[in-house]
Amino acid sequence: MQDKEQTGIVFNMQKYSVHDGAGIRTMVFFKGCPLRCAWCSNPESQRTMPERGFNGRKCLSPAVCGRCIPACPKGCILDIEGLLAIDRTRCDGCLACAGACPSGAMSVYGQRLSVAEVLETVEQDAVFYARSGGGMTLSGGEVMQQPEFALALLREARRRRINTVMETCGHCDGDMLAEACRYLDSLIFDIKQLDAQRHKTGTGVGNERILENFARVCREFPELPILVRTPVIPGFNDAEDDIRAIARFLPKRANLVYELLPYHRMGQAKYEFLGRAFPMGGTQLADGLMRRLKEVALAR
Template sequence: MQDKEQAGIVFNVQKYSLHDGAGIRTMVFLKGCPLRCAWCSNPESQRPQPERAFNRYKCLSPAVCGYCIPACPRSCIFDIEGLLAIDHAGCSGCLLCARACPTGAMTVYGATRTVAEVLDLVEQDAVFYARSGGGMTLSGGEAMQQPDFAVALLREARRRHVNTVLETCGHCDGDALEEACRHLDSLLFDIKHLSTDTHKEGTGVGNERILENFLRVCAAFPSLPIIVRTPVIPGFNDTEADIRAIARFLPKRANLVHELLPYHRMGQAKYEFLGRAFPMGGAQLADGTLNRLRSVALAR
């Protein structure tokens, strides 16, 4: 199969991104992630398959519309006192309700796209990439959860002279990650915590594989620019000791940067759309914490 015919599941293509690699970029978000970070701002990315979401603010009400109710073969959608209610546990994921919805209140996160279809969208903004040094960034979820698709996208993008960046959590097959790195202009690599026990508490998995893959990539690709990203999360890694441990772990090389990202709750509404509770509640960083920890990271 040619790379351009390879297919995968994409849940968003976001144009004009300015924070995920050099210049103006198009972000391609792939479905599936091995982590379950409590602070995840893209919960729709976690499960590998397309999934239904419901935005009650767009719903016309069962009295006015109600097309989704008979569309559900499992009778998981109800009219309760004039409002739409969903039995999320009983949902089979058939997505027939979303197809029946005329307003977009019921929608689907994730669709099968080929490499050619994705890159045709990406290349629509080629003029902006040429002027700014931008290009395509693969993200997720975890892009390397779909390794064949991700590598095919990167390889075909390079054939089309599109600058390529991969954002990864590092919890993936090391051979596949190496193959992806051969087709990158730069790499964004998340390192969230140095304690494997704490990492598992916050993300659902330990960090051994992540750190092993990071060191492997550093050794195999000494010329590849790497930005190590650490999201600063209240109660998880927001102490000087946490950040200092990560900073001291990183190899000293001119083309490696350690970047701390601020905690935010911008994805909180998506949890409601998916029928899930937001794990972080009202947690927030204390004033001044991020700037103080950025000084610690720079001191490595």
């Protein structure tokens, strides 16, 4: 199979991004992630296969529409006192309800696309990349959850001279990650916590594999620019000692930059659409904390 025919599941393509690599970029968001971070702002990215979301505020109501009710072969969509309800325990993921919905209240997170289809969208903004030094950034979820698709996309992008950046949590096959690095212009690598047990408590997995992969990338690709990111999460890694430990762990090299990202709740509504509870509740960062932690990070 040629690279341009390889397929994978993407849940979003975002144009005109300026925060995830140099210049103006198109973000390609892969579905699937091995982590289950309590603060995840893209919960629709966690499961690999396409899934249904329901935004009740867009629903026209069963009295006005109700097309999704007969469309569901399992009888999961219910009219309860004039309001639409979903019995998610009976859903088999056929997504027929979303196909029948005219208002967009029922939506599908994720679609299978080929490398050629992704790059057709990416190349629509080639003029902006040329002027700004931008290109394509792969993100997720975790890109390396679909390694064959990711590698095919990166190889074909290299053939078309598209600048490529990839964001990774690092919890992936080290050989596949190393292979991906061969085709990257830069890498964004998340390091969330150096304490293995606390990392597992917050994300569902330990950090041993992540740190091993990070060390390997630094060792085998000394010329590859790396942006290391730490999302600062209340109660997880928001102490000065947490950030200081990560900052001191990072090798001192001219093409490595360390960046802190403040916790936010912008993805909270998506949990409701997916029928899940938002794990972080009303948690917030303390006032002035980010300023102090950025000073710690700069002191590395």
